Amino acid sequence: MVEDVSDFLHNPEWRRQQRWRKAIWTTMSRLGLTGVHALPLNRRWVEIHRRKMPIRGLDPALVGKKIVQISDLHFSPVVWKTYLEQFLDWVNELEPDLVTVTGDLITGGYRYARNVATLLTRLKAPHGVICTFGNHDYSIHGKRPVEAKRRGDYLEKMLEDQGLNVLRNERAELKPEGAIQGLTIVGLDDEWSGNIDPHRGFDGVTPGQPVLCLNHNPANCMDLMEFPWQWMLSGHTHGRQVATSKMGRTLYPHRHRTFTHGYYSVNGRHLYVNRGLSYGQRVLDWCRPEITLFKLERDESGVVSVGAKA
Ligand SMILES: [Fe+2]
Numbered sequence: 001m002v003e004d005v006s007d008f009l010h011n012p013e014w015r016r017q018q019r020w021r022k023a024i025w026t027t028m029s030r031l032g033l034t035g036v037h038a039l040p041l042n043r044r045w046v047e048i049h050r051r052k053m054p055i056r057g058l059d060p061a062l063v064g065k066k067i068v069q070i071s072d073l074h075f076s077p078v079v080w081k082t083y084l085e086q087f088l089d090w091v092n093e094l095e096p097d098l099v100t101v102t103g104d105l106i107t108g109g110y111r112y113a114r115n116v117a118t119l120l121t122r123l124k125a126p127h128g129v130i131c132t133f134g135n136h137d138y139s140i141h142g143k144r145p146v147e148a149k150r151r152g153d154y155l156e157k158m159l160e161d162q163g164l165n166v167l168r169n170e171r172a173e174l175k176p177e178g179a180i181q182g183l184t185i186v187g188l189d190d191e192w193s194g195n196i197d198p199h200r201g202f203d204g205v206t207p208g209q210p211v212l213c214l215n216h217n218p219a220n221c222m223d224l225m226e227f228p229w230q231w232m233l234s235g236h237t238h239g240r241q242v243a244t245s246k247m248g249r250t251l252y253p254h255r256h257r258t259f260t261h262g263y264y265s266v267n268g269r270h271l272y273v274n275r276g277l278s279y280g281q282r283v284l285d286w287c288r289p290e291i292t293l294f295k296l297e298r299d300e301s302g303v304v305s306v307g308a309k310a
Helices: 002-010 014-030 081-093 110-120 135-141 145-161 218-224 246-251
Strands: 047-055 066-070 098-102 129-132 170-174 183-187 211-214 231-234 262-266 269-273 290-298
Touching: 047 269, 066 081, 081 110, 081 290, 098 231, 110 145, 129 183, 135 145, 218 231, 218 269
Parallel strands: 047 290, 066 098, 098 129, 183 211, 211 231, 231 269
Antiparallel strands: 066 290, 170 183, 262 269
16 A cells, blocks of 8 residues: 555556545545645646547548647646646647647736746647637736736737737638648637627638637527537636536526536537636536547538527
C-alpha cells in the first residue's frame, strides 16, 4: 500500500492512478470541499472524452479529422500556468487537426490576456487554434460597453498576434487538402455582455453548408435554432449539476438548466457542453476537468433538422 501511495504521488501517468484519485475525490466531495481536483494529489486528473461527430454533407476529405475542444481555462491568479500547461500537452498528445477554445480564457486583467495568448501557443494543430469568448473574457466590466470592448479587443489582439484565430460573430473554414467543401465554423461572441450577434456570424452561410457553431453559454441554444448549425460546442457551466438540484433552482433561477454537461440531442441538432479545465463550481461527485476529442464522420441518417425554427 505504501508503494502504491508513493507511486501515486510521483508518477505522472494519470491512467494508472484512477483508484486512488477516485477515493480521494469522493472523500473530499463528501466533506463539501469543492475544486479538489486542483489539489496536488488530483491536479493531473483530467477526463478525456472521445466522441464521434457525424455531420450531414461532410466532404470525404474531412472524414477522420480530429477536433479537440477545451473550454473555461479561467487563467488567473488562482488558476496557474503550470496547472493548465499539462492539459495543453495532453491535447497535443491527441494529435488534433484543429483545436477549439470555447470561451472564458481568463479571469483577470490585461496581464492575463497577454499571458493566456502565450500559454495557448503551446497547442499544436495543423489547422490551428480557434478561440471564442465567454463572459469572463470581458471581465466584470462586461456590461459597460466601452470598457468591455477595450478589454475584448485587447484579448483578441494578444491572441491573434500569437497566431491564434479569434472568432467574434465570424466564421472560419476547416478545409484540408483535397476537400471541395470545407467544414464551416461559426464562432459566436459572448451573450452576457450583449456582444453576441448570430445574424452577423451566420451571414452568408447557406442551409446546405455543414456548420459547427462555437457558443460559450448553451442556455441560448433554443434561441439559435433558426440558424443552420448541425453541431454546437459550448462550455460555461463547469458541469454545474448542482444547479439542477431543488436548492440550486431556488438560489439561482436560470433557463435551460438541462444543458449542464455532456451531449444533448436538441431538435435533431447536436449540442455538446464541455465542463472546462478550471476549478470552481464543481460541487458534486465526479465532475472532473475535461478535454473532448471529436472525430468527424459523415452522417448518412438524413434525420438532422437544420435551419427551421423550433
Ligand atoms: Fe467559465
